[in-house]
Amino acid sequence: MDKLAQQLREDANSIEVDVSPQLDARIRASLAGVRQETGRTSSGSTGRAPFWWASSLTGIAATVAIISVINLGEPDPEPAITQPPPQQFTMPQFTFKPKAAILTESLQQELDAIQSDLKKAEQVIKDDFDKIGI
Secondary structure, eight states, X not given: OHHHHHHHHHHHHHOOOOOOHHHHHHHHHHHXXXXXXXXXXXXXXXXXXXXXXXXXXXXXXXXXXXXXXXXXSOXXXXXXXXXXXXXXXXXXXXXXXXXXXXXXXXXXXXXXXXXXXXXXHHHHHHHHHHHHTO
């Protein structure tokens, strides 16, 4: 525990930050309250409460210090945003001349011819599968 306390003191001493007088007063008041409670012992206390308070306050102070350092640092320069050049879009001109469809046979005959072609293609595929053994 002595090594941990010594390491915490060294780490706390290495932190360099400007603390406002109001925050310093609050931290000192909190530490003074912790020191006053160390003389008292409650039935459920094992003597670890002062260390808990000290470590909590050290953590709060370290957090405030880190936030202050981050906020005081210079912001990263924002990258330049370049606009793509405007593109010229032209609509192609075309003439639409609809024509009526000319059917050579009735629609039923066309449908029958297509179905017949599909059946022939299906039979050819089945024959090929039979040849290779699938």
